Amino acid sequence: MIKSAYLHIPFCEHICHYCDFNKVFLKGQPVDEYLKALDQEIRMTVNQFPTGNLETIFVGGGTPTSLNEQQLYRFCDSINRNLPKSETMEFTFEANPGDLTKEKLQILKDAGVNRLSLGVQTFNEELLKKIGRVHKAKDVYQTIENAKTIGFENISIDLIFSLPTQTITDFKESLTEAFLLDITHYSAYSLIIEPKTVFYNLLKKGKLPTPGEDVEAAMYELLMEEMEKNGFNQYEISNFSKPGFESRHNLTYWNNESYYGFGAGAHSYLNGVRRSNTGPLKRYMDQINSGELPVIDEHQTTKVEQMEEEMFLGLRKTSGVSVPHFIEKFAVDPQQLFEQEIAELTNKQWLEVQKGHIFLTKKGRLLGNEVFQAFLR
Numbered sequence: 058m059i060k061s062a063y064l065h066i067p068f069c070e071h072i073c074h075y076c077d078f079n080k081v082f083l084k085g086q087p088v089d090e091y092l093k094a095l096d097q098e099i100r101m102t103v104n105q106f107p108t109g110n111l112e113t114i115f116v117g118g119g120t121p122t123s124l125n126e127q128q129l130y131r132f133c134d135s136i137n138r139n140l141p142k143s144e145t146m147e148f149t150f151e152a153n154p155g156d157l158t159k160e161k162l163q164i165l166k167d168a169g170v171n172r173l174s175l176g177v178q179t180f181n182e183e184l185l186k187k188i189g190r191v192h193k194a195k196d197v198y199q200t201i202e203n204a205k206t207i208g209f210e211n212i213s214i215d216l217i218f219s220l221p222t223q224t225i226t227d228f229k230e231s232l233t234e235a236f237l238l239d240i241t242h243y244s245a246y247s248l249i250i251e252p253k254t255v256f257y258n259l260l261k262k263g264k265l266p267t268p269g270e271d272v273e274a275a276m277y278e279l280l281m282e283e284m285e286k287n288g289f290n291q292y293e294i295s296n297f298s299k300p301g302f303e304s305r306h307n308l309t310y311w312n313n314e315s316y317y318g319f320g321a322g323a324h325s326y327l328n329g330v331r332r333s334n335t336g337p338l339k340r341y342m343d344q345i346n347s348g349e350l351p352v353i354d355e356h357q358t359t360k361v362e363q364m365e366e367e368m369f370l371g372l373r374k375t376s377g378v379s380v381p382h383f384i385e386k387f388a389v390d391p392q393q394l395f396e397q398e399i400a401e402l403t404n405k406q407w408l409e410v411q412k413g414h415i416f417l418t419k420k421g422r423l424l425g426n427e428v429f430q431a432f433l434r
Contacts, residue, residue, distance in 0.1 A: 059108035061309040065320030066121040094342040096135040099319050106327050110143035113306035122152040133168030147305045155196035162207045172211040180234040181227050213242035219273040228276050232283045241302035245280050246295050247273050294373050311374050313367045331356045369429035377416025398431045
């Protein structure tokens with residue numbers, strides 16, 4: 058059963074120095090044509106892969122709220138017309154502080170959006186400039202105040218640590234500011250420098266002073282301590298929430314469940330097949346206009362791959378992998394299947410097995426990627 062859908066809006070008014078997502082400058086782009094093609098893709102896909110009511114919808118980008126009011130209204134209407142939704146739906150929109158006007162917030166609220174995810178990254182104005190963000194700290198406070206006034210109760214922000222020249226003190230100050238917002242959820246990631254980004258080019262030229270691995274690890278430990286101290290439960294390596302406000306959409310990915318992916322460059326997982334859409338806008342729209350789904354690549358996962366994915370995705374959650382659920386899903390005990398890997402990682406104190414769950418220790422969370430690698434054969 059497909060319970061979730063991701064929709065991709067690839068337009069941005071500014072491109073951040075670290076971003077490698079499928080995105081283009083908004084100015085001069087065929088936005089209306091793209092939204093029309095996206096509407097058609099949703100209808101074609103749901104027709105081909107029907108499902109019951111969806112539990113979560115997540116609109117990401119790019120910057121979905123870079124659409125103007127009319128486009129945003131039309132896009133939300135397309136979602137509500139084409140996707141069957143449950144009454145308890147979690148409906149999330151990503152946004153940038155500063156470009157989310159009261160009018161846009163009202164359009165989202167009226168369309169049934171009940172969760173906002175804001176790309177804050179840091180409260181340090183100098184660092185915001187360095188990473189190519191154009192909002193100011195005051196925009197964050199204003200946007201969240203406006204959202205609460207309009208009736209949004211479930212608000213998340215993204216933070217990034219290990220930024221160029223960032224110190225532990227800088228990061229601690231950003232966390233202190235973040236807790237003053239009185240919101241329900243935080244995502245915090247260490248900076249990963251991806252190819253084809255401004256930061257990657259600077260790094261290759263030796264012009265990007267990053268804090269280094271030891272400082273990065275210290276920042277992550279500080280993050281875990283401060284979140285716990287302020288009443289936020291770490292339910293996944295990079296995600297923290299008040300009880301009951303975990304991102305149900307992201308849990309779909311970590312629970313290795315099926316989901317739709319709509320839009321240029323989006324990914325989906327349907328009936329054991331992982332598919333990716335073509336990224337360039339013109340090619341995406343041309344394929345749809347000629348009556349085809351815009352899929353560029355598809356891979357039928359084997360049972361072995363599905364079991365490996367169940368492990369390394371599930372271990373991202375602090376509750377880890379449920380042994381009974383794994384047995385129910387695959388008719389195999391993961392403790393036997395991965396006996397050697399589990400024994401080695403347990404000896405290193407990176408992994409623990411308790412009460413029918415296999416999960417990362419705090420030490421293991423610092424070395425997550427090394428742990429996940431062990432389950433890829």
